[in-house]
Amino acid sequence: MAAKHNFRKLTIWKEGIELVKETYKSTKIFPKSEIYGLSNQMQRCSISVPSNIAEGTSKGSTKHFLQYLENALGSAFEWETHLIIAFEIGYVSESTFNHLENKIQSIQKMITRFMENIVNH
Incomplete structure (x- = not known):
């Protein structure tokens, strides 16, 4: 069965890939003590969004596709929480945080x- 959507053409996927790249760039400057902590968590969450x-x-039903989109959304909110923590403890600047x-x-x-568009169509 062919996929209903080509993920490479989805703007949300492309933006997710950009998030991964920016996450790796931003976490590169975290203290080495965070390599298995916050930086790793942020990297994993960012990868989870486009993944x-x-x-x-690839899922055959709308219900299953929506579950994966929900997981991506959950990872995005988890990542935002990690970003807030990174800012609060001084690992990212205010300008990086805002961006x-x-x-x-x-x-x-x-x-x-x-x-919402998938559900309403």
């Missing part, structure tokens, strides 16, 4: 709208 979107496109917060909130909104 769940891509995996969801990344806007980016993740935009992704969250896009995923939510995409899910």
Whole structure:
């Protein structure tokens, strides 16, 4: 069965990939003591966003696709929480925080709208 969506063409997937790249760039400057802590958690969450979107496109039913989109959304909110913590403990600057917060909130909104469009069609 062919996928209903080509994940590579989905803006939410592309934005997720950008989030991964920015996460790795941002966490590179975290203290070495965080390599298996917060930086690793942020990296894993960021990877989870586009990965769940891509995996969801392979599912045969709308219900299952929506579950994967929900997982991607959950990872986006988890990532935002990690970002807030990183800012609060001084690992990211205010300008980086503001930029990344806007980016993740935009992704969250896009995923939510995409899910709503799928449900309403």
